[in-house]
Amino acid sequence: MSVDAETGRANRRSRILGDLQGGRNIAVAVASTVVFFAVVVLVVVNSAGWPEVRKAFFDRQLFTDSFPEIARAFLLNVRIFCIAEVVILVAALGIAVLRGLPGPVLFPFRLLAVVYTDLFRGIPTILVIYILGFGAPALQLSGVPNSPFFWGVTALVLVYSAYVAEVYRAGIESVHPSQEAAARSLGLSHAKTLRFVIIPQAVRRVIPPLLNDFIGLQKDSALVALIGPIEAFRQSQIDVAATFNYTPYLATALLFLLLTIPLARLTDWLVARDRRRQSAGGAR
Amino acid sequence: MSTNEAALRLEGVRKSFGSVEVLRGVDLDVGEHEVVCLIGASGSGKSTLLRCVNLLERIDAGRIFLLGEEIAHGVDANKVRRRVGIVFQAFNLFPHMTVLRNVTLAPTKALGKHRAEAEAEAMALLERFGLADKRHEYPDRLSGGQQQRVAIVRALAMRPDLMLLDEVTSALDPELVAEVLNVIQELAEAGMTMVIATHEMSFARDTADRVCFLDAGRILEQGPPEEIFTRPREPRTQQFLERIIAAGRL
Numbered sequence: 001m002s003v004d005a006e007t008g009r010a011n012r013r014s015r016i017l018g019d020l021q022g023g024r025n026i027a028v029a030v031a032s033t034v035v036f037f038a039v040v041v042l043v044v045v046n047s048a049g050w051p052e053v054r055k056a057f058f059d060r061q062l063f064t065d066s067f068p069e070i071a072r073a074f075l076l077n078v079r080i081f082c083i084a085e086v087v088i089l090v091a092a093l094g095i096a097v098l099r100g101l102p103g104p105v106l107f108p109f110r111l112l113a114v115v116y117t118d119l120f121r122g123i124p125t126i127l128v129i130y131i132l133g134f135g136a137p138a139l140q141l142s143g144v145p146n147s148p149f150f151w152g153v154t155a156l157v158l159v160y161s162a163y164v165a166e167v168y169r170a171g172i173e174s175v176h177p178s179q180e181a182a183a184r185s186l187g188l189s190h191a192k193t194l195r196f197v198i199i200p201q202a203v204r205r206v207i208p209p210l211l212n213d214f215i216g217l218q219k220d221s222a223l224v225a226l227i228g229p230i231e232a233f234r235q236s237q238i239d240v241a242a243t244f245n246y247t248p249y250l251a252t253a254l255l256f257l258l259l260t261i262p263l264a265r266l267t268d269w270l271v272a273r274d275r276r277r278q279s280a281g282g283a284r
Numbered sequence: 285m286s287t288n289e290a291a292l293r294l295e296g297v298r299k300s301f302g303s304v305e306v307l308r309g310v311d312l313d314v315g316e317h318e319v320v321c322l323i324g325a326s327g328s329g330k331s332t333l334l335r336c337v338n339l340l341e342r343i344d345a346g347r348i349f350l351l352g353e354e355i356a357h358g359v360d361a362n363k364v365r366r367r368v369g370i371v372f373q374a375f376n377l378f379p380h381m382t383v384l385r386n387v388t389l390a391p392t393k394a395l396g397k398h399r400a401e402a403e404a405e406a407m408a409l410l411e412r413f414g415l416a417d418k419r420h421e422y423p424d425r426l427s428g429g430q431q432q433r434v435a436i437v438r439a440l441a442m443r444p445d446l447m448l449l450d451e452v453t454s455a456l457d458p459e460l461v462a463e464v465l466n467v468i469q470e471l472a473e474a475g476m477t478m479v480i481a482t483h484e485m486s487f488a489r490d491t492a493d494r495v496c497f498l499d500a501g502r503i504l505e506q507g508p509p510e511e512i513f514t515r516p517r518e519p520r521t522q523q524f525l526e527r528i529i530a531a532g533r534l
Contacts (some may be wrong), residue, residue, distance in 0.1 A: 182376035185338050186390035186442060187366030196393060200380050 055245070057130045062247040070248060073226035073235035074255045078232065080149070080221040084156045085214055087205070091157065093199070099169055102190060113165070120162035126223055129155040133227030152224030160217050167209045171202030211267040215260050220255075232256075289447055290349065291316045291477045292337065297346035297356075299329075299336055306332045308501035309346070314446075317475040321488035321509075324498035325524060328482035331373075333498070338370045349413060350507040358447075366394055367441030370448040373455050377423040377438070383410070384419040386439045395442070403440070409437045413467055419463045429460030433467055440447070448470065449480040452453040465491075485528055489513050 081274060099113035111135055120128065132155045137146040142149075175198050183193040236248035241273035291435045292314040314320050322330045325409040335341045337348060339361040341381065348356040355364045378386050387406040391397045397405075409417045413433050413448045423431055432452055439447060449468065465487050472491050482488055489509045490496055496506040497518070505518045516522045 073528055103334065145321075178372065178376045181340055182372065182378070183390075185340055185365055185370045186438070187362045187364075187394040188390055189362050189394075192393050196389060199379075204380065260486060 001047040055194065057246045057250055059247040061247050062239075062243060062245050062249055066236070067251045068250040069239075070232050070239070070251050071255060073230055074232035076149075076231040077218070077221040077256075078228060078259075080153055080156065080224055080229075081214070084153050084217060084221075087157045088160050088164050088217070092161040093168050095161060095165035096168035096172060096212055097194060097198065097199075099165070100172055100194075118163055118260075120159050123159075123164070125155070125159045126226065128159050129223050132158075133224075145281070148228035149224070152229060156217060156220060156224070160213060161219075161235045163213050163216075164210060167206050170205035170209075172198055174205055175201045179244060184227050186252055205274075206273045208267050211263055211270070215263050215267070218260055219256060219262070222252075254262055289316075291318070291351060292479065293347075293349040294333075294337070295347045295349075297333070297336060297348065298344045299332055300344055303336060307336065307343070310501070310503055312496065313504060314477060316477055318493045319476075319480065321357050321492035321495045322481045322498055322501045323483075323485065323488060323495060323512075324477065328498040329501045330448050330498055332369060334450050334479060334481055336353070337446075337448055338368050339364055360451060361396065364475070366390070366442055367445045368448065369444035369446070370440055370450065371432070371435050371452050373451040375423070375435045375455070377431055377435055379423050382420050382422055383415065383426070383434050386423070386434060387441045390438070391441050392465055403486045405438055406437070406441055410434075412469075413437055422488060427460060428456045429463045432456065432464045436464075436467055436471075445477065447476055447478045449478060449482070451481050451483060453482070455486055474478055485513070485525075497524065499524075520530070 012041075021224045062081050095113050095116060099117075099126045101109050129152055132151045136144075136151050136154075137148075140146075178199055179201065180193055183197040184190075188196070222231065222233040223230050225237075230238070236252040239248035240246055290313045292312070294310050294312040295312040298305065299309050304454065310329070310333060312320070322333065324330055332341060336356075336390070338341050339355065343356050346356070347354055350364065350367065353359075378389065381389065384403060384406055387410065388399065388402040391402040391405065392399055407416060407419065410419055413436070415430065415433055415437065416429060417437070418426060418434070423434070426434065432455075436449075436452070452468070453464050454463065461484070465484065468478070468487075469491055474519060480488070480492070492509050494506060495509045495512040496503045497520075498504065499518075499520045505516060505521050512521065513525065516525060
C-alpha cells in the first residue's frame with residue numbers, strides 16, 4: 001500500500017518535472033530553465049522593434065485602467081460558459097444515449113444522433129454563431145428570446161454537445177459488454193442498465209476528456225462577441241480602439257488563462273490519478 | 285415428465301452465431317429442486333445453453349418452458365430474467381458499487397422493493413454466506429472467491445426459481461475454488477433448482493442429481509453421475525472423461 005503511494009507521488013511529480021531524482025538533477029533543471037528563459041528575454045528585449053511593442057502591449061497604466069472593466073465584462077464569459085456547460089452535459093448525454101439505442105425500430109433516432117454530431121462537428125463554431133445569431137432572431141419565433149446572448153449560448157451548446165456526445169459515447173462503449181449482460185440478466189431494463197450500471201462507469205472514465213472540451217468551450221465563449229454581447233474580448237477591443245494600444249488584449253488573455261490553466265492542470269491530475277489506479281489494478 | 289412438473293424444459297433448442305451452429309437441437313428437462321451439471325469440452329455449447337435460458341441470447345428454433353410457461357417467444361424478457369438467476373465465470377460485479385449495493389440494485393430497481401427491505405434481505409443472504417463484514421467494500425478489494433460468492437448472492441437476492449451457473453470456478457485460483465463450491469453445495473441442499481456448467485468433475489459427481497454430456501451442440505448422453513462417470517455408453521463421453529482423468533481433474 002505504502003509502496004503504491006510512494007510510486008504514485010513520484011509519478012505525479014514526473015508529470016511536469018520529468019525524471020527528477022536527486023539534488024543534482026534538480027539543480028541542472030533549474031539552471032537550464034534560468035538560462036533558457038534569460039536567453040529568450042534577452043533576444044526579445046534587444047530586438048529592433050521591442051520599444052514599440054513594449055509601448056503597444058505592455059503599458060502598465062493602461063493595464064490597470066482597463067483591467068476592472070474587462071474583468072467585469074469577463075463575468076459575461078463566465079455566465080456564457082457556465083450556462084452552456086450545464087446544458088451541454090445533459091444534452092450530450094442524451095445524444096450519446098440516442099445513438100446507442102438498440103433495435104431496428106429505433107433506427108431513426110440513431111440516424112438523427114449521427115447526423116447531428118456530424119453536422120455540428122463539421123461546421124466552424126464561428127459560422128454556427130453567425131448563422132444562429134443573425135438568422136434565428138429573424139424568424140421572430142414567439143416565446144423564444146431574441147437576444148444575441150441567448151443565441152450565442154445556443155450556438156455553443158449545439159457545437160460542443162456534438163463533441164461531448166462523442167466523448168460520452170466513447171465512455172459508454174469502453175464499459176465491457178459483460179457489465180450489460182450482468183445487469184440485464186438480473187432483469188433490469190435497457191434504460192435502467194444504462195442509468196445505474198453503464199453511464200456511472202462511463203462518466204467516471206470520460207471526465208478528463210470532458211474537461212478538455214470545456215477548456216475549448218471557455219475560450220470559444222469569446223466568439224459570442226461577434227454577434228453583439230460585450231464580453232471580455234469585445235470590451236478589450238473597445239478599449240484598444242479608444243487608445244490605439246493593445247495592452248487590454250493582454251489583460252483579456254490573462255483573465256482567460258486564470259480559468260483555463262487550473263482546469264488544464266486538474267485534467268492532467270485526473271488523468272494521472274486514473275493511470276495510477278489502473279496500474280494498481282483498481283477498477284473503481 | 286409433463287410440462288407442468290418440470291422447472292425448466294427445453295425442446296429442440298437451436299442457436300447459431302453467424303454460420304456456426306452452437307446448439308443443434310437440445311432437449312432437456314430439469315425437475316424442481318434438481319441439480320443438473322452440464323459437462324463437455326470447451327465450445328460444446330454449455331455457456332450458450334445457459335445464456336439462452338436466461339434470454340441473454342435469443343434462440344433460433346425450439347421452445348423453452350419455465351415452470352410450464354413458454355418464455356422464449358413473445359414474453360417480456362426482463363420479467364423472465366428476474367426469475368432466472370445466472371452467475372458468470374468472470375463474476376461481472378458492478379465495480380462502482382459496494383457489495384451491498386451490488387446485491388440490492390436489482391431488487392430495488394427491477395422489483396421495486398423498498399431500499400430498507402432489500403437491504404435487510406441482502407444482509408441476511410450475505411450473513412448466510414459469510415460476507416456480512418464485506419458489505420461496504422468495493423469489488424476490487426475482494427478476493428476472486430469472495431467476488432464470486434457476492435455474485436451468487438446478487439443472483440439469489442432476486443429469489444429466482446432457477447439458478448444457472450456458468451463455469452463459476454474457472455477464473456479462480458485453485459485455493460479459492462472450494463469456498464465457492466461449498467456455497468453451491470449448500471444451495472443444492474437447500475433445494476435450489478440449478479443448471480451448472482462446470483469443469484469440476486468431482487464436484488459434479490458429488491452434487492449433481494444428473495449429469496449431461498454436451499458434444500457439438502447436442503446432449504449426447506445423460507444420467508445419474510455414478511452412471512456417467514463410471515459407465516459412459518457413448519465413445520465420445522468415454523474419450524472426454526479419459527482426457528479429464530489424464531489431466532488429473534477426476
